[in-house]
Amino acid sequence: MIFAVRRRAAAIEVGRRRAHRGIVALVLLILVLPMLVPHDPVAQDLHNALQAPSLHHLAGTDQYGRDLAARMADGARRTLTMSLIVVAIASLGGVAVGLVSAALPRLGRAVLNRTVDIALGIPALIVALAIVGALGPGQRNLVLALILGVWPWYARLARDHATSVERLPFVQAARVGGIGHLRIWAVHVAPHVVRRLLVVAALDVGYTVVAFAGMSYLSLGAAPPTPELGVILREGQDYITDAPWLLWMPALAVVAIVLPFVLTGERLHERGVIA
Amino acid sequence: MSAFRSHPAALVAAGLGRWFLSTIAMLLGASLVVFGMQAIVPGDPALSLLQAGGGPLPSPEQIAAKRREIGIDRPFLTRYVDWLGDVVHGDFGRSWTKPADVADLIGPRLGTTIGLAIAAIIIAIALTATSGVFAALRPDSLTDRLARMVVVVMIAIPSFVIGLLVLQFVVVDLGLGQVLATTSLSGALIPALILGAVMAAGWSRPFRAIMRDTTTAPQMVVARARGMSRTKATLRIALPAGLLEFMPFIGLAVGGALGATMLIEVVFSWPGAAAYAVEAARRRDMPVIQAFTLVSVTMFRLSTDLLAAARWSLDPRVRIHEGTPS
Numbered sequence: 001m002i003f004a005v006r007r008r009a010a011a012i013e014v015g016r017r018r019a020h021r022g023i024v025a026l027v028l029l030i031l032v033l034p035m036l037v038p039h040d041p042v043a044q045d046l047h048n049a050l051q052a053p054s055l056h057h058l059a060g061t062d063q064y065g066r067d068l069a070a071r072m073a074d075g076a077r078r079t080l081t082m083s084l085i086v087v088a089i090a091s092l093g094g095v096a097v098g099l100v101s102a103a104l105p106r107l108g109r110a111v112l113n114r115t116v117d118i119a120l121g122i123p124a125l126i127v128a129l130a131i132v133g134a135l136g137p138g139q140r141n142l143v144l145a146l147i148l149g150v151w152p153w154y155a156r157l158a159r160d161h162a163t164s165v166e167r168l169p170f171v172q173a174a175r176v177g178g179i180g181h182l183r184i185w186a187v188h189v190a191p192h193v194v195r196r197l198l199v200v201a202a203l204d205v206g207y208t209v210v211a212f213a214g215m216s217y218l219s220l221g222a223a224p225p226t227p228e229l230g231v232i233l234r235e236g237q238d239y240i241t242d243a244p245w246l247l248w249m250p251a252l253a254v255v256a257i258v259l260p261f262v263l264t265g266e267r268l269h270e271r272g273v274i275a
Numbered sequence: 276m277s278a279f280r281s282h283p284a285a286l287v288a289a290g291l292g293r294w295f296l297s298t299i300a301m302l303l304g305a306s307l308v309v310f311g312m313q314a315i316v317p318g319d320p321a322l323s324l325l326q327a328g329g330g331p332l333p334s335p336e337q338i339a340a341k342r343r344e345i346g347i348d349r350p351f352l353t354r355y356v357d358w359l360g361d362v363v364h365g366d367f368g369r370s371w372t373k374p375a376d377v378a379d380l381i382g383p384r385l386g387t388t389i390g391l392a393i394a395a396i397i398i399a400i401a402l403t404a405t406s407g408v409f410a411a412l413r414p415d416s417l418t419d420r421l422a423r424m425v426v427v428v429m430i431a432i433p434s435f436v437i438g439l440l441v442l443q444f445v446v447v448d449l450g451l452g453q454v455l456a457t458t459s460l461s462g463a464l465i466p467a468l469i470l471g472a473v474m475a476a477g478w479s480r481p482f483r484a485i486m487r488d489t490t491t492a493p494q495m496v497v498a499r500a501r502g503m504s505r506t507k508a509t510l511r512i513a514l515p516a517g518l519l520e521f522m523p524f525i526g527l528a529v530g531g532a533l534g535a536t537m538l539i540e541v542v543f544s545w546p547g548a549a550a551y552a553v554e555a556a557r558r559r560d561m562p563v564i565q566a567f568t569l570v571s572v573t574m575f576r577l578s579t580d581l582l583a584a585a586r587w588s589l590d591p592r593v594r595i596h597e598g599t600p601s
Contacts, residue, residue, distance in 0.1 A: 118304035125534025126571045133556035133564040134312035136323075210433040214538050217435055218553050233439060240443045247443055251436045259431040266427055269480060 023202065026260050027080065034074045039067035041074040041227040050243045059249045063239060066225075068232075068246065072253045075227040079216075080257060082143050083208035090147045091201035094154025099193060101155070102162035103185045116155045124149035125211065132220045139228070142221035146211060150204075157200060158193050165192045199274055206261025213254055229254050294584075298576060305572045306362070309565045310355050313347070320347060320559065324371055327558065345371050358565075367566035372558045377566045380551065385570065387547040388540065391467055392532050396525065398471025400518075403478045407486040407517060411509050414487065422479070429476035434535045437469050438542035466539045473535060474528055478521075485520050489513040522586040526579035533571050 034041070039057070045065035053060040059068035101112035119127075124146075131145035132138075165171060166189060174184050209229075215221045216230025224231055229250050236246030268274050313320075321341035325333040333341075342348045346368075361368060367377035406422045413419055429437075445451050445465070489495065490513055498508040533549065540550035548567060555563035587593050 114300075114304075118301055118308070121301050121305055121576055122308070122568065122572050123530035123533050123575055125531075125537060126568055129537065129552060129556050130309060130312055130564050130568045133552075133559055134316050134561065136317075136559055137557055206431070211534075214433055214435055218538065218541055219557055220553065233436065237439060237442075240439075241447050244443060244447060247439055251432075251440055254436055255428075255432050258433070259428070262427055262431045266480075 020202070022260055023205075023264055026257070027084075030073075030076050030080050030257065034070070034077050037067070037070040037073045039070035041070040042066060042225050050239065050246075052243075053245055053249075060243065060245045062232075062235065062243070062246055064225075068249055071227040071232055072229070072250055075229045075232050075250070076253050076257060078139075078222065078227065079209055079212055079229045080205075082139065083205050083212050086143055086146045086150070086208050086212070087201050087205050090151040091154045091197060091204070093147070094151040094156075095158040095194060095197050097151070098155040098158025098160075099162060099185075099190055101159050102166070102189065102193075103182065112155075113159065116152045116159070119152035120156060124153070125215070128211070128215060129220070132215070137220045137223065139216075139222040139226070142212065142215050146208065146215070149211075150208070154197060154201070158197055161193045161196055162189050165189050196274070199268065203261055203265040203268070203274075206258040206265075209254070209257050209261075294580060298580070301576060302569075302573065306359060306569060307355070309568045309572075310358060312565070313354075313561050314351055316559070316561070320371070320561070321345065323559065327372070345369075362569065367569075368562040370555075370560055370563055372555075372560045377562045380563060381548050381566050381570070384546055384548040384551050387545060388533075388536055388549045389574070391463075391470065391540070391545070391547060392529070392536050394463070394467035395470035395474060395532060395536075396528070398467055399474035399478060399528075400525065402472060402475035403482045403521075404514060404518065406475070406479055407482045408509055408514060410483040411486040411490045411513055411517075412506060426476045426479045429473060433538075434469060434473040435538035435542050437473065438466065438539050441465060441469060442542065462543075466543045466545065470532065470535055470539050474532060477531070478524060478528065481524055482517065482521050486513060486517045489517045489520075492516070519586055519590045522582045523579070526582035529578040530575045533575065 037058075043066060045061070047065065048057075048061050049063055049065040051057055051061040051065070053068075057067050057069065059072060062068055062071070097112060097116065101109050101116070104112065122130075127149035128142070128145040131148055132141055135141040135144070171184060171188050174188055212221065213228070213230035213233070216228050217234045218230075219234065222228040222231050224235060232250040233247065233254075236243070236250060239246050265274075319338065319342075321338050322333065324345070325337060325341055339348070346354060358368060365378060367381070369375070370377055370380055373380065406426075409416075409418050409422060490509065492513070494512055494516075495508055498512050499505065503511075536547070537549040537553055539545070540547040541553055544550075548570070552564060552567035555567070
């Protein structure tokens with residue numbers, strides 16, 4: 001029995017590491033990809049506009065004769081980097097708020113919880129829309145808007161997880177053993193929550209890529225001619241009759257980035273690593 | 276006292292009272308956040324509005340006049356209280372960029388957005404229920420695995436990308452542009468189908484888990500022991516119970532649906548409120564954005580709470596185990 005449990009724990013641990021490996025490889029690949037494409041993502045070449053994919057232009061060219069492969073590689077890196085920034089800051093901030101609320105006495109806890117609840121009452125993309133509307137469209141403003149849109153989720157998750165960890169036997173044992181509230185919180189509860197939320201945040205990068213590209217597609221993020229996947233899709237939409245690859249290729253690129261995150265998430269769910 | 280408290284009517288009244296207060300508090304908080312965005316607008320909105328169409332640098336008098344026109348010459352709190360008073364009466368102020376009332380701009384378009392969202396949710400429930408029944412009837416069968424694979428791929432493709440690809444397929448490959456005209460039935464159905472399918476993909480895992488649990492529930496064992504067929508028991512006993520348990524998820528999904536609607540409306544050039552809000556955000560027309568955000572928050576809140584309340588009244592298990600909804 002105990003061996004079975006240990007074996008299962010080991011399997012989960014290995015699964016977690018392998019899952020990380022796939023995502024890390026993908027991220028690294030996307031970060032170096034722009035260096036491997038021999039074209040300039042913004043250099044125009046009007047003589048060769050709207051060329052179908054060929055050996056010279058692997059993904060064809062757009063309406064200004066820009067190499068689509070170069071634009072996609074650069075755009076994928078931009079979208080992914082921005083999403084990583086969003087997830088990193090939002091999850092750090094959110095988890096910090098959630099953990100602090102778990103450490104506070106009752107009144108402070110209630111105030112923070114109410115704030116998070118109100119923030120959660122506004123759907124994330126709507127928050128992003130409102131903030132971009134206030135600050136004006138742009139890549140940096142969109143990053144800020146998405147951070148403000150998603151942080152409450154991490155706060156709520158961290159708080160919920162902290163409350164459930166507080167009920168676990170080892171925490172109660174520590175309490176019975178006379179260890180102080182703050183020390184229990186810092187040594188026993190917080191590391192648990194952070195570790196769990198780290199996995200969640202890593203998987204959320206995929207969804208953030210979708211949100212970032214989506215908002216850019218709505219012309220609320222990076223502006224043309226900046227290569228960004230949403231912007232490329234927006235521009236490609238005008239040429240669906242003459243140059244369908246301008247839509248297919250970036251669509252495939254988005255899916256190629258998001259799919260590994262989703263697959264990993266699915267596997268972790270099946271193994272019971274995350275709820 | 277305790278006898279009075281446990282009376283069902285008193286429970287409901289207390290629950291409603293608490294719900295009302297917390298909803299008011301929530302909406303007040305949200306309205307402050309929404310209106311507060313005006314305070315963080317960098318630079319002078321009057322100047323950027325005047326310069327939006329290009330042209331020469333406006334004179335200080337012009338700027339002052341514009342500031343008065345859009346009402347940002349007064350202190351923030353005064354503006355907020357005035358605005359809130361008007362909003363309570365259904366007046367969301369005037370647009371900053373169009374000579375019209377915000378309510379007249381957003382109101383007529385709201386039906387389109389809500390209709391699209393509701394159609395998508397109904398389609399999503401149907402798809403989710405079907406896949407859940409398959410998962411309960413034949414777990415790990417070919418259909419079940421296929422469904423799981425489709426779900427993973429659907430989650431990985433953003434709804435607007437699916438929309439674009441469908442647009443290309445229908446308009447270019449099939450040459451049926453008129454099929455997507457917003458006035459036709461198919462034109463309304465295709466965006467709703469896409470939204471519904473994407474939502475169903477997200478719901479699939481939790482619902483399948485619920486359905487798997489209900490197949491081993493005592494009432495299922497009894498039904499099977501008394502000779503009910505597996506299919507019939509799953510459809511008549513497990514599915515209704517599973518759907519009841521799933522209701523809170525549906526309410527929560529409305530928030531995500533509002534965001535996705537925004538994208539789908541723009542992809543298919545729908546004359547909806549969400550698409551209009553996107554346009555307003557590009558022009559930085561704050562009153563329109565505020566109105567749309569506040570309406571979205573209200574819809575989100577209402578749908579989550581209505582579904583929670585519906586479940587409470589339909590599902591005795593919740594009433595017994597969890598008490599009144601708060």
